[in-house]
Every structure is written in C-alpha cells, then in structure tokens.
C-alpha cells in the first residue's frame with residue numbers, strides 16, 4: 001500500500017458542486033431501438049464509413065475505419081441494419097456524419113481476434129484496433145499517445161473527476177477495481193514504464209482505499225481543487241514536474257490516462273471487445289431521477305433523459321459534459337459519443353440564462369485563472385480577429401477549464417472565444 005500525502009497547486013479553486021449520484025450504482029440502460037453513431041468521436045480525421053445502407057451488422061462490427069494515425073475506428077453498438085448514413089447538425093451545432101442503425105435486438109456480437117501475445121507493440125495495436133480514444137473528454141486516439149518519440153518513465157491515471165455532478169469514474173473505481181487495475185497494468189506495459197501513479201481526489205475515500213491495496217501503484221490523494229483533472233496540473237501535483245508552455249506531457253516523461261480509457265483497454269485486451277459503450281452521469285436538478293449509466297454509443301440523449309424519469313418542470317438548460325467544461329446544447333439531436341461523461345439537466349437555481357454584458361474590467365477572470373492568463377484580453381483579441389495577439393497573450397496555454405467564465409460577473413462567454421482563437425491559431429500554423 002502506498003498513499004502519498006495530499007498535494008496542491010497554486011491558484012486552484014474550490015468549487016462547491018453537488019455530486020447527486022455518488023451513491024448510485026452504475027445501471028446498464030437497455031439498448032435503444034435506433035442508434036446514431038458519429039464518425040467524428042475523436043480528435044483528428046473523421047473515420048470513413050465501411051458499411052452501406054441495408055447492411056446487416058452485429059454489436060462490435062467495424063462500421064467506420066480510422067483514416068490516419070490521428071483517427072479512430074468506430075464499431076456498431078447494437079446488432080441490426082444500417083438504415084441511413086447522413087450528416088446531422090448535432091446539439092453542439094457541429095455538422096457530422098452519422099451511421100444510423102435499426103436495432104434488431106438479437107444481441108448478436110462480433111469480437112476482435114484473440115491476441116497471440118502481450119508484447120507492448122501488440123497491446124498498442126489492439127488499443128488502436130479497438131477504437132479507443134481518451135475517454136476523459138479529450139478524445140485523442142490512445143494508441144498515438146502510447147507511442148511517444150522518447151521513452152517515458154511515468155504513467156499517471158487521472159481519477160480526479162473534479163467537475164461537479166460527474167460521478168461515473170468514481171463509481172467505476174469502486175465497482176470495477178480489478179479490471180481497471182489490470183487495464184492500468186496493460187497500458188503501463190504498452191508504454192514500458194514501471195512507475196505508476198493514480199491521482200484520486202480526497203473526497204473519494206472509498207476509491208482511494210480500493211486502489212491502495214495494490215503494492216505496485218502509488219496513490220496520490222489530491223486536494224479538492226479545480227481543475228485538478230487538467231493534465232498539466234495533475235502531472236505537477238503527482239510528480240512535481242512542470243510542463244512548459246507549448247510542450248506536452250511526454251516532454252516531461254509522463255503519460256496521463258483516464259479511468260474509463262484503461263477500462264476500455266482491459267476490455268479490448270482480455271475480452272476482445274472493441275469500444276461500443278460509454279459511461280455517463282445523467283444529473284442536475286432538472287432531471288427527475290439522476291443516475292450513472294452504461295449506455296450503447298449512439299443512444300439519443302433524449303432517451304437517456306426519459307430513462308431517468310424525464311425533465312422536471314423548471315429544467316431550463318441541457319449540458320453535454322460537466323458544468324465547468326461542458327457545452328450547452330442548442331438542440332436535442334445529440335447522441336452518446338465515446339468521450340461523453342455527463343448529461344446535465346439544470347434548473348433555474350443551478351444556471352443563469354442572463355445575456356452577457358460589457359466587461360467591467362474587474363479582473364476576476366485573471367485572478368481565478370489557474371494558468372495565470374488574462375482571459376479578458378484574449379477574448380477581446382479573439383473577437384476582433386487579432387489571433388496573433390491572442391496567441392501572444394497565451395491563448396494556447398488555456399486548458400478550457402471554464403473558471404474565468406464561471407466567475408465573470410458580466411457572464412462573458414470567455415471560454416468559447418478563447419477556444420475559437422485556439423482553433424484559428426492552429427489553422428494559421430498549419431498554413432490554412
């Protein structure tokens with residue numbers, strides 16, 4: 001047993017948020033009659049459909065193939081018939097190609113071929129084949145993260161789940177401890193590292209206890225600070241290493257993986273199962289019976305809400321993700337993706353629909369920013385289309401934690417503007 005005493009990073013914030021579902025065991029939601037599976041559930045190039053309308057598929061049939069190193073395979077989450085392949089403007093206002101499958105409820109399933117060995121490269125190839133991406137929300141293809149150019153020395157497992165409301169990682173850490181542990185060991189083997197640290201927030205004592213049983217893992221009990229789950233902050237807190245501006249975790253010898261990602265790796269390696277399901281917390285006071293759910297990829301959000309008893313009368317906002325980093329939906333054409341962790345129905349007391357007003361230069365956003373940025377300036381450069389200046393002010397260092405917007409008395413959509421600036425800066429660098 002190895003528990004390292006609590007650490008903290010400067011400038012973090014204690015967010016007072018409810019974890020309504022922390023005592024709700026994970027329930028498996030029955031499969032829907034139709035799934036809508038996006039081919040863009042990851043960072044990188046969309047996967048290319050390899051099925052046609054009318055094709056019969058099983059749960060676990062490859063339906064869209066990765067189109068490069070930074071892309072990911074997509075598998076059917078039900079057995080049935082492909083009824084459409086079409087563009088849908090989803091609730092996040094993104095136009096994406098979806099493969100629609102009518103469920104025949106036969107339960108037929110297809111598996112990946114069994115592995116002949118457990119060598120590091122075999123494990124990386126299996127994780128790539130299974131379509132696994134960073135399930136903490138980033139969606140970066142995991143196999144690419146497991147093949148750094150230089151040898152790393154530390155694997156860090158992110159068990160922080162620092163966003164209010166979200167509890168599915170916490171439940172999995174207690175309900176699937178052994179499988180997660182084995183998944184961690186496989187990922188460490190793939191990376192050829194022996195130093196493994198799991199960071200778990202102090203407000204999850206049962207999860208800390210569960211993982212303290214393994215002598216080859218070090219558990220870091222994390223102070224309850226937001227955004228503790230951000231990779232750069234977690235690396236600092238777990239190892240004391242600082243990831244410099246413009247650099248990545250592998251530049252300081254670390255790889256960070258999420259709880260659900262290592263569980264998916266376990267399933268792919270030991271059960272030969274590609275990624276076809278997501279674990280998601282449906283919560284907020286705007287839904288009648290909040291739950292932690294295991295659901296088929298492509299399940300409509302509307303059916304998740306119905307399964308949780310429907311919306312309350314005063315529900316007024318639906319968010320994909322947590323309240324800090326999640327995005328408000330503009331419509332309900334939203335279907336469960338690999339990276340989804342939360343679906344929040346918030347009522348009037350939990351959210352504000354006030355329109356943004358002019359910045360009053362109070363400086364609160366800068367004082368609260370854990371990356372020591374000046375969000376008000378970056379926002380105004382972004383809105384003026386001056387992306388060079390936004391970059392000079394550190395836009396690319398923004399971890400999109402949402403603390404600036406959360407604290408802004410003028411309700412400025414700071415993160416949206418900074419995120420847009422980051423995308424434009426990337427385009428400029430790629431010569432677009």
Ligand code: SF4
Pocket residue numbers: 368369370371372373375397398399400401402403404405414415418
């Ligand atoms: S500027 Fe970025 S890193 Fe700083 S508080 Fe806002 S979202 Fe978080």
Ligand code: SF4
Pocket residue numbers: 358359360361362363364365366375376404407408409410411412414
């Ligand atoms: S917190 Fe809001 S109002 Fe205050 S300086 Fe930042 S953007 Fe302006």
